[in-house]
Each structure stands twice: as C-alpha cells, then as structure tokens.
Amino acid sequence: MGLIVQKFGGTSVGSIDRILNVAECVKEEIERGNQVVVVVSAMGKTTDQLVNMAKELSTQPNKREMDMLLTTGEQVTISLLSIALNEKGLEAVSYTGWQAGIVTEPIHGNARIAKINTEAIKEQLQLGKIVVVAGFQGVTDTGEITTLGRGGSDTTAVALAAALKADKCDIYTDVTGVFTTDPRYVKTARKLLSVSYDEMLELANLGAGVLHPRAVEFAKNYHVRLEVRSSMEKISGTVIEEEATMEQNLVVRGIAFENEITKVTVLGLTNSLTSLSTIFTTLAQNHINVDIIIQNTTESGTANLSFSIQTDDWIETLNVLELNKGELGYEQLDAENKLAKVSIVGSGMISNPGVAAKMFAVLAENNIQVKMVSTSEIKVSAVVEEKNMHKAVEVLHEAFELSKVTN
Numbered sequence: 001m002g003l004i005v006q007k008f009g010g011t012s013v014g015s016i017d018r019i020l021n022v023a024e025c026v027k028e029e030i031e032r033g034n035q036v037v038v039v040v041s042a043m044g045k046t047t048d049q050l051v052n053m054a055k056e057l058s059t060q061p062n063k064r065e066m067d068m069l070l071t072t073g074e075q076v077t078i079s080l081l082s083i084a085l086n087e088k089g090l091e092a093v094s095y096t097g098w099q100a101g102i103v104t105e106p107i108h109g110n111a112r113i114a115k116i117n118t119e120a121i122k123e124q125l126q127l128g129k130i131v132v133v134a135g136f137q138g139v140t141d142t143g144e145i146t147t148l149g150r151g152g153s154d155t156t157a158v159a160l161a162a163a164l165k166a167d168k169c170d171i172y173t174d175v176t177g178v179f180t181t182d183p184r185y186v187k188t189a190r191k192l193l194s195v196s197y198d199e200m201l202e203l204a205n206l207g208a209g210v211l212h213p214r215a216v217e218f219a220k221n222y223h224v225r226l227e228v229r230s231s232m233e234k235i236s237g238t239v240i241e242e243e244a245t246m247e248q249n250l251v252v253r254g255i256a257f258e259n260e261i262t263k264v265t266v267l268g269l270t271n272s273l274t275s276l277s278t279i280f281t282t283l284a285q286n287h288i289n290v291d292i293i294i295q296n297t298t299e300s301g302t303a304n305l306s307f308s309i310q311t312d313d314w315i316e317t318l319n320v321l322e323l324n325k326g327e328l329g330y331e332q333l334d335a336e337n338k339l340a341k342v343s344i345v346g347s348g349m350i351s352n353p354g355v356a357a358k359m360f361a362v363l364a365e366n367n368i369q370v371k372m373v374s375t376s377e378i379k380v381s382a383v384v385e386e387k388n389m390h391k392a393v394e395v396l397h398e399a400f401e402l403s404k405v406t407n
C-alpha cells in the first residue's frame with residue numbers, strides 16, 4: 001500500500017459538481033489500495049472575491065485580518081469534500097492547516113512553512129481515514145493564523161508529501177500538465193512529459209503560475225515525486241524529477257513571462273564604492289524585492305544604476321530613495337513602468353552556447369526592444385515593454401521550435 005498526496009486547485013473544486021468529480025478521483029486512488037491525503041484550494045475565485053471585499057473597506061487592510069479572512073475559503077472546501085466522500089461510503093476527516101500541524105514563521109500574507117507535526121494526520125491514516133487538508137494556511141508558534149502566499153496550496157501539498165514521506169504528490173489542475181508556455185495565451189503551447197526540478201523552479205519563479213515556486217523547492221530538496229495533471233481528463237501529466245528526459249534534445253524547454261515590472265534608474269551616484277550597498281540595504285529594510293541590477297560608471301567618475309522591481313512597489317521605492325537622498329548621494333531618479341519580463345528556460349543551455357544570442361536576434365527581428373537582461377546557467381530573461389510581451393513569447397516559442405514538441 002502506498003501513500004499519495006493529491007492536491008486540487010480552485011477551478012477543480014469550483015462547484016458542487018466539480019467537488020463530486022474530485023471525490024470520485026480520490027475514491028479511485030483508494031480503490032487502487034492507497035492511503036490518501038487530499039489538499040484543496042478555495043472554490044473557484046473565492047480568494048479573489050475575499051480580497052476584493054476587504055479592499056472595499058480599506059486600501060491597506062491589516063495583514064493579520066487578511067489571513068483570518070482568506071483562510072475561510074479553503075475551510076469551505078475541506079468540509080464539502082469530506083461530506084461528498086462520506087456520501088460515497090468513504091471515511092474522511094477535514095483538517096485546517098493548524099489542525100494538520102502546519103507551523104509557519106510569524107509573517108502574515110506570505111509565510112514559509114517552518115515544520116509540520118504529522119502525528120494527527122498519521123493517526124487518522126492509521127484509522128483508515130482519508131485526511132482532507134486546507135491548503136495555503138498554517139499557524140505560528142504563538143497560535144496566529146498565517147497564509148503561504150497566493151497559489152500556496154501547492155506548497156502545502158508538497159510539504160505534506162515530504163513530511164509524510166509519501167510515494168507521490170499529484171497536483172490536479174485545469175491544464176493537463178506543464179506546457180512549453182502558458183497555454184491560455186499561446187495556442188501552440190505543448191505539454192511536456194517531464195521537466196527537471198531546476199527548470200521548473202526557474203519557470204515558477206519567472207512567472208509560470210502552474211506551480212507555486214516554494215512547492216518546487218520542497219520537491220527538489222526532499223526528492224518528492226511530483227506530477228502536474230488534469231482533474232478533468234484522465235491522462236498522464238508532466239512529471240517533475242531530477243533529470244528530465246531530453247525531449248527531442250530541446251535546448252529551451254519553456255518560456256515564462258510576467259508583467260507589472262518597473263525599471264528604476266538612479267543617475268549620478270557620487271560614491272560608487274559604498275552607494276550600491278547603501279541603496280540595496282535601504283530597500284531590503286523596507287521589504288522591497290529587487291530583481292535585475294545593472295550598474296555602469298560614467299566618464300566623470302559617477303555611477304548610474306538601474307534595477308527592476310514589481311510595479312506594486314514603485315511608489316514606495318521612490319519614496320525610500322528620495323527620503324535617503326542625502327545619505328545615498330545621487331543626482332536624479334527615474335522610473336519606467338509598463339514593462340514585462342520574458343524568460344527562456346532549459347538545462348540544455350549549459351552545453352549550448354549562442355542561446356542568448358539567438359534570443360536577442362529574434363527579438364530584434366521583430367522590433368522588440370530589450371531594456372534589461374539577466375542570465376543564469378539555465379535561463380535568459382529579457383525585460384521588454386508590456387505591450388510587446390505576448391508577441392515576444394510567441395516569436396521565441398516559434399524560434400526555439402517549442403510548438404513542434406510532440407508526445
């Protein structure tokens with residue numbers, strides 16, 4: 001007998017009919033002789049609706065109260081699914097994150113899981129029950145309710161699979177697997193049979209919303225066998241594993257993209273020796289995440305610095321820099337909004353030079369200006385104007401022959 005963790009996302013539990021479908025899916029796993037822990041998200045767009053209600057009351061709602069509010073979404077689904085399972089003659093028990101022993105660091109809105117006390121779940125499994133756990137939520141050492149960040153139910157599932165040493169973690173969603181790029185935007189996107197942990201981690205961090213980045217981190221660190229698959233179609237999905245099979249020797253395996261990026265430029269930094277550390281320490285103290293950084297020295301000996309941030313943070317960033325102008329010592333500040341980041345990802349890049357060159361050539365041929373660049377061993381990211389984002393993804397998808405993937 002094996003232990004399987006199944007996770008069902010918002011669309012997959014979006015109505016009573018869908019919950020019945022999920023119950024059937026769980027039943028099939030039980031009939032295969034396995035023990036099952038199920039992790040579920042809030043129904044459909046519930047989390048968005050709860051966020052919007054709070055925003056009607058306040059532009060900056062208290063983060064503790066937001067966690068209290070958002071965790072109610074998942075609580076509805078765990079009870080409904082348990083009731084549906086009971087009706088099918090299966091014994092199921094629903095657990096909130098805190099009942100399931102999911103302990104997080106004391107941060108509201110985006111907490112990391114610190115440890116999982118698995119005794120309660122194990123006890124229920126021993127009794128032959130299916131345990132249905134609310135995704136996306138946990139509790140601090142002092143009993144405060146927290147959430148794991150949007151999309152965090154994936155992380156609940158993979159972390160539970162790691163802690164329980166499950167044989168497999170299946171992420172059931174509204175697509176049939178991980179595609180070469182988001183199939184909602186690119187019609188020629190193709191499903192991949194497998195992706196390596198490292199490639200998936202890059203794709204998730206660079207905007208491919210199909211998996212929460214921390215879920216991939218857990219899977220990689222604890223060697224969890226992970227599969228992304230459809231909750232509606234009974235076909236195999238995409239396996240995320242150590243070494244993905246090289247499908248048709250693809251150098252680039254996927255393209256991720258995200259918008260709402262802002263480029264901030266600080267001109268005329270007078271003390272180039274210390275100003276970099278002062279600027280980024282000041283931003284970090286204000287919890288502003290900086291992504292790509294470019295610095296160059298001018299002939300007069302001053303330095304110009306550009307960096308990218310999420311557009312959500314741009315007003316705060318400029319305020320922080322202006323407040324500290326005296327200490328930082330610069331001449332002028334500039335910000336460019338409405339930018340996007342398009343990234344190509346693939347382990348094959350390590351041994352294939354010229355991938356970045358090809359990317360820039362393709363973008364140039366299509367009159368898409370590149371504003372910033374960043375690379376790692378297995379990815380190249382280009383910041384472009386938001387209006388060019390989908391075009392850039394499409395032409396790169398064609399150029400790297402991703403629409404030709406067959407499986």
Ligand code: ADP
Nearest residue numbers: 009010011173174178179181182184208209210
């Ligand atoms: P769930 O509610 O099941 O967690 P999500 O909406 O979080 O579902 O994730 C699934 C969505 O991820 C898909 O509908 C798709 O639009 C998007 N997505 C983005 N990039 C990819 C990709 N490379 N492959 C598959 N889906 C992707």
Ligand code: ASP
Nearest residue numbers: 041047136150151152153
């Ligand atoms: N319900 C949460 C969200 O919409 C968590 C999740 O679905 O993973 O972000």
Ligand code: MG
Nearest residue numbers: 009151209210
């Ligand atoms: Mg999700």
